Amino acid sequence: MLKVSDLRVSYGPIEVIHGISLEVKEGECVALIGANGAGKSSTLKAICGLVPAKAGTISFEGQDITNQSGHAIVRAGITMCPEGRQVFPQMSTVQNLRMGAYARSDNEQASDLEDMMNMFPILRERAHQAAGTLSGGEQEMLAIARALMARPKLCIFDEPSLGLAPKIVAEVGATIERIKKMGKTILLVEQNSLMALRLADRAYLFEAGEIVLSGTGEELQSHPEVAKAYLGH
Amino acid sequence: MIEILQQIINGMAIGGVYVLIALGLTTVFGILGIAHFAHGSVSMFGGYLTFFLVVMWGLPLALAILIALVVGFLLGVLIELLAYRPVRNANHINAFIVALGLTMMVEGLNLEFFGHEQVVIPTDFSRVFNIGGVTIPELRLYVILAAALLIAAMTIFVEKTKTGQAIRAVAENRDAAILMGVNVNTIPLVVFSISTALGVCAGVMVGALFAIAPGIGEGLVVKGFAVLILGGLGSIPGAVVGGLVLGITEALAAGFISSAYKDVIAFVAMILVLLVRPQGLMGKA
Amino acid sequence: MKLTTLTAALALAGTTALAAEKTLDIGVSDALTGGAAVYGLPQANAVKMAAEEINAAGGIKVGDDTYMLNVIAYDDKANPTEASNSVRKLIDRDGVKYILGFCCSGATGAVASFIENEDAVMLVGNAAERSITTREIPNLVRTRPPADYTGAAAGTFVAQKGHKKVAVLGALDIGFYASYVDAFEKELEKAGGEIVTRESFGLKDRDMTPQLTKIRELGPDAILVVGYVEPAAFIYRQAVELGIDVPRFGFTSGSEEQFLRVATSEQMEGVWDLRPTELTLLSASDNGIAYHANYSEKYGIAPSPSSPYAYDQTYALKDAIEAAGTVDDTEAVAAALRELPVPDEVVMQYLPVDGKMFDVNGQAYTSNGAFQWQGGNWVFVQDLPSDAAAYSAFLSTID
Numbered sequence: 001m002l003k004v005s006d007l008r009v010s011y012g013p014i015e016v017i018h019g020i021s022l023e024v025k026e027g028e029c030v031a032l033i034g035a036n037g038a039g040k041s042s043t044l045k046a047i048c049g050l051v052p053a054k055a056g057t058i059s060f061e062g063q064d065i066t067n068q069s070g071h072a073i074v075r076a077g078i079t080m081c082p083e084g085r086q087v088f089p090q091m092s093t094v095q096n097l098r099m100g101a102y103a104r105s106d107n108e109q110a111s112d113l114e115d116m117m118n119m120f121p122i123l124r125e126r127a128h129q130a131a132g133t134l135s136g137g138e139q140e141m142l143a144i145a146r147a148l149m150a151r152p153k154l155c156i157f158d159e160p161s162l163g164l165a166p167k168i169v170a171e172v173g174a175t176i177e178r179i180k181k182m183g184k185t186i187l188l189v190e191q192n193s194l195m196a197l198r199l200a201d202r203a204y205l206f207e208a209g210e211i212v213l214s215g216t217g218e219e220l221q222s223h224p225e226v227a228k229a230y231l232g233h
Numbered sequence: 234m235i236e237i238l239q240q241i242i243n244g245m246a247i248g249g250v251y252v253l254i255a256l257g258l259t260t261v262f263g264i265l266g267i268a269h270f271a272h273g274s275v276s277m278f279g280g281y282l283t284f285f286l287v288v289m290w291g292l293p294l295a296l297a298i299l300i301a302l303v304v305g306f307l308l309g310v311l312i313e314l315l316a317y318r319p320v321r322n323a324n325h326i327n328a329f330i331v332a333l334g335l336t337m338m339v340e341g342l343n344l345e346f347f348g349h350e351q352v353v354i355p356t357d358f359s360r361v362f363n364i365g366g367v368t369i370p371e372l373r374l375y376v377i378l379a380a381a382l383l384i385a386a387m388t389i390f391v392e393k394t395k396t397g398q399a400i401r402a403v404a405e406n407r408d409a410a411i412l413m414g415v416n417v418n419t420i421p422l423v424v425f426s427i428s429t430a431l432g433v434c435a436g437v438m439v440g441a442l443f444a445i446a447p448g449i450g451e452g453l454v455v456k457g458f459a460v461l462i463l464g465g466l467g468s469i470p471g472a473v474v475g476g477l478v479l480g481i482t483e484a485l486a487a488g489f490i491s492s493a494y495k496d497v498i499a500f501v502a503m504i505l506v507l508l509v510r511p512q513g514l515m516g517k518a
Numbered sequence: 519m520k521l522t523t524l525t526a527a528l529a530l531a532g533t534t535a536l537a538a539e540k541t542l543d544i545g546v547s548d549a550l551t552g553g554a555a556v557y558g559l560p561q562a563n564a565v566k567m568a569a570e571e572i573n574a575a576g577g578i579k580v581g582d583d584t585y586m587l588n589v590i591a592y593d594d595k596a597n598p599t600e601a602s603n604s605v606r607k608l609i610d611r612d613g614v615k616y617i618l619g620f621c622c623s624g625a626t627g628a629v630a631s632f633i634e635n636e637d638a639v640m641l642v643g644n645a646a647e648r649s650i651t652t653r654e655i656p657n658l659v660r661t662r663p664p665a666d667y668t669g670a671a672a673g674t675f676v677a678q679k680g681h682k683k684v685a686v687l688g689a690l691d692i693g694f695y696a697s698y699v700d701a702f703e704k705e706l707e708k709a710g711g712e713i714v715t716r717e718s719f720g721l722k723d724r725d726m727t728p729q730l731t732k733i734r735e736l737g738p739d740a741i742l743v744v745g746y747v748e749p750a751a752f753i754y755r756q757a758v759e760l761g762i763d764v765p766r767f768g769f770t771s772g773s774e775e776q777f778l779r780v781a782t783s784e785q786m787e788g789v790w791d792l793r794p795t796e797l798t799l800l801s802a803s804d805n806g807i808a809y810h811a812n813y814s815e816k817y818g819i820a821p822s823p824s825s826p827y828a829y830d831q832t833y834a835l836k837d838a839i840e841a842a843g844t845v846d847d848t849e850a851v852a853a854a855l856r857e858l859p860v861p862d863e864v865v866m867q868y869l870p871v872d873g874k875m876f877d878v879n880g881q882a883y884t885s886n887g888a889f890q891w892q893g894g895n896w897v898f899v900q901d902l903p904s905d906a907a908a909y910s911a912f913l914s915t916i917d
């Protein structure tokens with residue numbers, strides 16, 4: 001479904017992604033793991049058109065989407081739930097959710113909104129509150145729900161558990177599990193590597209802008225170096 | 234009491250003009266982070282154009298305003314495309330210099346086309362209403378009502394339409410807006426055309442109620458930025474509250490303290506507000 | 519080909535014919551653009567028109583020589599710095615010795631401060647700030663009387679009308695308007711009246727309702743408006759809109775057209791303008807009527823009432839040069855100006871002091887008039903009680 005080949009990304013003169021290749025197949029959940037600054041977010045941003053790819057190609061459902069503008073990529077069916085949640089702080093919960101459906105032109109948005117409220121009951125309680133005043137966990141739920149409002153074919157999550165209390169992290173994990181069960185294709189970046197690898201069908205390990213290891217979730221979990229460096233055993 | 238009420242009514246007309254100018258400035262600032270100094274001069278161009286259509290071509294006022302509005306929309310698009318877009322990704326100082334240059338250019342064009350003498354857009358509204366000792370000239374009343382209508386329309390647009398919400402979204406978080414599928418290349422065009430059209434309305438109001446002359450637009454844009462800071466940068470309710478507060482404060486200052494220092498007093502009041510609320514009246518801390 | 523030769527021959531013939539005459543460059547520094555151009559541009563036009571008339575009538579005769587006038591006009595935007603620059607340019611680059619124009623006080627004051635050291639003569643027009651002629655600068659004269667000369671006459675007039683409580687609304691941060699009001703107040707107080715409030719407005723203000731609302735609360739017998747036409751017109755209109763129905767006096771010197779752009783004739787009805795008589799057809803001499811007609815014909819627009827100050831400068835200069843018998847000796851020309859009787863061609867109605875157009879201060883005095891808006895026009899009602907000799911003596915005591 002998504003195919004990235006030999007992708008290079010740089011910020012100004014500094015190259016931070018040095019020619020990586022990865023693939024996400026339809027219905028899969030793929031995780032990217034790696035240390036801080038390894039280049040996971042940069043890869044995702046290049047896929048979504050937020051930063052330009054300096055070299056390499058990105059294709060989605062057979063179409064070349066390399067360096068297309070962000071709004072076109074959304075319309076192609078890729079939606080990202082970005083690192084740090086990035087809700088619209090002064091807009092209400094409902095307004096944020098409606099923005100999620102911005103690229104859609106069908107008339108089922110109202111019922112989808114209702115579905116999201118059912119899936120995340122806390123959002124119904126906070127429906128008309130400014131999103132910036134929601135707690136971190138609530139904002140994460142909102143960001144996930146907002147991403148789902150786009151009815152994406154590929155759903156990308158960048159560190160959904162960042163900065164959340166352990167209990168909420170578990171809740172986020174459960175939510176992604178549910179989305180996976182809904183049959184969505186998922187590309188997941190997580191610091192919490194254990195959670196990521198448990199959720200993932202396959203995973204890639206990033207180190208300093210390169211992919212150093214890939215395999216199924218179980219394979220990586222049991223790989224000695226991964227276990228030592230990222231899973232903390 | 235009548236005197237206070239009268240002064241408040243006096244201040245509401247110019248306050249309404251300040252609001253319209255500030256709304257344009259605040260949306261542009263919110264989206265692009267630029268101080269669009271040329272806004273006042275462009276607004277006055279709209280007023281001049283209306284004057285020209287009414288006086289030289291003999292068009293009815295409503296039609297002239299309509300044409301000026303359309304021209305305002307297009308002008309907004311041109312300004313964004315030709316002046317600001319090329320420097321969008323450059324250092325902020327570039328946009329700042331473009332804004333200053335554009336101001337001089339538009340002022341120069343106004344002078345070239347419309348001359349240095351003040352122009353007043355002629356209207357037929359010369360009745361004066363007297364409500365318990367408070368007098369309101371018909372034209373002033375219409376200006377206040379029209380400003381209120383435009384403010385309401387703008388609020389509904391931003392709150393209730395998809396494009397309006399996209400504008401807010403871009404202002405609040407540009408990258409996230411892109412991830413929602415907002416085309417951040419077209420939004421500035423929409424913002425500039427709406428801002429400029431609102432400015433044109435303000436220009437028409439100033440031209441009908443008072444007069445347009447060289448330098449008036451520059452004076453207004455300074456007041457517009459004062460309103461922005463007073464109300465909270467990028468905040469639409471802030472522009473509304475700030476504009477009215479500034480207009481009425483000026484009237485009260487001139488009427489009750491000193492007409493010679495009314496601008497000074499209004500600015501001191503503004504600074505006092507900012508000492509208590511650095512983020513402005515409606516700004517989020 | 520033939521045509522070109524013919525043209526060249528004609529041009530050559532023209533040059534030879536003119537070779538017997540000399541050209542005298544005279545300069546104009548005035549506001550040709552910007553807000554003050556309403557005063558400055560007509561003055562520059564008036565000088566050009568007078569120069570053409572003088573040339574057509576045979577130029578200026580000095581001994582055996584005849585000088586044709588050539589006018590070099592620069593825009594000083596009524597700005598002190600720009601005015602200093604344009605006068606420097608005229609003197610240093612263009613070699614001009616006689617500089618006319620000067621509609622506005624700030625710019626004029628700046629030039630007046632250094633003109634004494636120059637080999638040049640400065641003739642000031644519409645600028646009304648008193649201090650321009652209090653320093654007895656020998657090479658400077660002014661055709662327009664200072665504002666307070668008129669203010670005193672206006673104060674006497676308003677007091678004679680029986681008004682006791684007068685509210686003032688004016689551009690009071692401008693010196694000569696403030697001095698008009700001061701002189702007005704002095705005369706009013708002599709008659710037992712008083713100014714109940716002095717409200718200000720700025721050059722760009724067009725909404726004077728706050729000040730007028732305050733004035734309305736004070737319940738004066740009359741209001742006095744001093745300032746440029748454009749804001750003043752708004753004051754008259756807004757006073758009516760606020761229901762202020764006491765007599766309105768003013769010192770604005772605007773034309774009917776200028777006021778009607780802002781206010782309706784009904785809103786203007788009954789307003790007084792107390793000012794130098796200047797150019798109004800109703801009070802005009804034959805010269806004034808001819809001036810109005812010629813100017814309108816030449817420029818396609820009626821002359822501003824104050825523009826003859828500059829027209830008259832040109833004729834005063836001509837007479838002074840002829841009396842001095844030199845174009846080079848500016849001291850002699852300046853001295854001759856101080857001795858000059860009022861020239862026949864002038865448009866304004868000067869009140870000579872000791873038979874001379876300019877007094878020892880270099881100041882000329884015109885009559886002041888009370889004009890009233892009646893049915894769409896300014897109507898000359900009467901002369902104001904002006905006393906040129908007394909004021910001249912007073913002016914000499916100030917420095």
Ligand SMILES: Nc1ncnc2c1ncn2[C@@H]1O[C@H](COP(=O)(O)OP(=O)(O)OP(=O)(O)O)[C@@H](O)[C@H]1O
Pocket residue numbers: 011016034035036037038039040041042043083191
């Ligand atoms: N906007 C930027 N400008 C310059 N350098 C950047 C920018 N964003 C990221 N980088 C650099 O690119 C490298 C990769 O960063 P990136 O955010 O992709 O890492 P990451 O794997 O997502 O890390 P984390 O787990 O901390 O989120 C880092 O060295 C970072 O400093």
Ligand SMILES: [Mg+2]
Pocket residue numbers: 040041042083158159
């Ligand atoms: Mg990251």
